[in-house]
Amino acid sequence: MxxxxxxxxxxxxxxxxxxxxxxxxxxxxxxxxxxxxxxxxxxxxxxxTTPIRPGEPLLPLPDSLPVDPAKVALGRLLFNDPRLSRDDSLACAGCHDLQRGGADGMPVSRGVDGKKGGINAPTVLNAAFNFRQFWDGRAATLEEQVEGPVHNPLEMAADWDQVLAKLQADKELRSRFASAYPAGLTAATVRHAIAEYERSLLTPSRFDRWLRGDDTALSDEEKAGYRLFKRHGCSSCHQGVNVGGNLFQRFGVMDNYFANKKALTAADMGRFNVTGRDEDRHVFKVPTLRNVALTAPYFHDAATSSLDEAVALMGRYQLGVELPARDVTLIVTFLQSLNGDVRP
Ligand code: HEC
Ligand code: HEC
The missing domain is CATH 1.20.5 (Single alpha-helices involved in coiled-coils or other helix-helix interfaces)
Structure with missing residues (x-):
């Protein structure tokens, strides 16, 4: 036959x-x-379904996640809405400026009444790919994360009764929520809409094009920097789709970073604040390095505004090597190729 x-x-x-x-x-x-x-x-x-270079520790970012455009639009409104704060003075975007890589460029954030927070603001871009939210991982999901800033007295200093009363007085917003969600405008749907918007904040970069097989997407220096990033072992922690965001690790694996600091803060305790376990002292979520060139200052304690210095400190404290200046420069050049734009 x-x-x-x-x-x-x-x-x-x-x-x-x-x-x-x-x-x-x-x-x-x-x-x-x-x-x-x-x-x-x-x-x-x-x-x-995405062709990838086999064996790479970094994975390409999808261009988008399946989201509901009506909910994303509501989330965008709320993300930029100061009514989520006690005195209508501060929106999420006030500390997570998309023009500043999704962060605020300050050592610690300033909340309502100019109150200083205790930790550096991380980016909201690509946060959907973090396995937990916050430096210490205390929120499991983006929805749960929203509770933090709304209630934090050093951030928006509000509560849901107050916020919902203000939002529900807005007829137009109420009716848009009613058509997007059967439950209408509630704390849960507000949280969901904001999280849905955050799921739309993806920033595919030239590096993703290269990962998908386009050899011309990176310069020779950027490729050399990426090889060093892997060879020195950075990618054992900063890995996966978000070049980080999927592990907890101690800050100071090879040398005691905190012994060399003048005064310790509560934030320096990291994940210990969540679990109370000794082994979680100074343990943090490995941050994403996407758009990192835009989000100085660096580290949970904003120890430096120089990306070169941040990379050198990582070499010293996480890998036990004094990186040659040339390697630092090339790695920074590679990190810049991770900058991307949010698709409208
Ligand atoms: C006063 C400044 C400020 C405001 C307002 C604010 N944030 Fe944040 N945001 C921060 C800081 C600081 C952190 C880190 C806190 C921590 O890890 O303990 C953070 C963390 C986050 C994270 C976790 C990112 C990660 O990598 O872990 C997300 C997501 C986020 N904020 C979204 C929001 C949303 C949504 C709103 C509005 C409801 C908001 N933020 C309002 C300063 C702010
Ligand atoms: C053992 C795990 C580990 C290794 C290896 C590692 N890092 Fe990190 N990296 C972390 C952790 C954890 C943090 C967060 C530290 C903090 O702020 O408390 C971090 C933070 C950073 C930051 C600051 C990000 C920000 O938004 O503030 C940069 C930049 C960085 N790492 C780059 C590198 C580079 C480049 C290498 C290789 C030379 C490297 N890392 C190796 C775990 C690691």
Missing amino acids: AKPAGLPNLRLFAVICVLAVTAVGALLYPRLAASPDAAVEPMPALLA
Whole structure:
């Protein structure tokens, strides 16, 4: 009997599918096995359909996540709405400026009444890909995270009764919520809309184009910087889709960073503040390095405004090496290729 002509192609396609699934599985598995806290990156299905360079510790950002545009639009409004603060003076965007890489450029943020917070503001860009939110990972989801700033007396200093009363007095907003959500305008739907908006804040970069196979997307210096980033071991912590955001690690693995500090703050205790376990002292969520060139100052304590110095400190405290100046420069050049724009 004659073979149907399509068969060999089908078989080849099946083999490619199996290889692709195995490759993605192999990339995800070590991270799952390494930390019981690590969560599977969202949307592995999307990743499996994306051609990637096999074996890379970094994975390309999808162009978008499946979100509801009506809810995203509501979330965008609320993210920029100062009514979420006690005295209508401060919106989320006041501390997470999309023109400043999704952060505020300050050592510590300033809340309502100009009150100083205790920690540097991280970016909201690509936060959907963090396995936990906050430096100490105390919020499990973006929805849960919203509770933090709204209630924090050093940030928006409000509560839901107050905020909802103000928002519900806005007829137009109430009716838009009623058409987007069966439950209408509630604390839960406000949290969801803001989180949905944040899920739309993805910044694919030139580096992602390179990861997807476009060799011309990076310069030779950027490629050399990426090789050093891997060779020195940066990618053992800053890895996956968000070049970070999927592990907890101690700040000061190879040398005691905190012993060299003048005065310790509560924030310096890191994840210990959440779990009370000795082994979590000075442990932080490994931050994303996407858009990092835009989000100085660096580290939870804003120890430096220089990205070069931040990289050199990482070498010293996390890897136990004094990086040659040339390596630092090349790694910074690579990190700049991670800058991306939010698609409108
Ligand atoms: C007063 C400044 C300020 C305001 C207002 C503010 N934030 Fe933040 N945001 C911060 C700081 C500081 C942190 C880090 C706090 C920590 O980790 O303990 C943070 C953390 C976050 C994170 C976690 C990111 C990560 O990598 O862990 C997200 C997401 C976020 N904010 C979203 C929001 C949203 C949504 C709003 C509005 C409801 C908001 N923020 C309002 C300063 C602010
Ligand atoms: C052992 C894990 C680990 C290794 C290895 C590591 N980092 Fe980090 N990195 C972290 C942690 C944890 C933080 C957050 C520290 C803090 O602020 O408390 C961080 C923070 C950073 C920051 C500051 C980000 C920000 O938004 O403030 C940069 C930049 C950075 N790392 C780059 C690098 C580079 C480049 C290398 C390789 C030379 C490297 N890291 C190696 C765990 C690591």
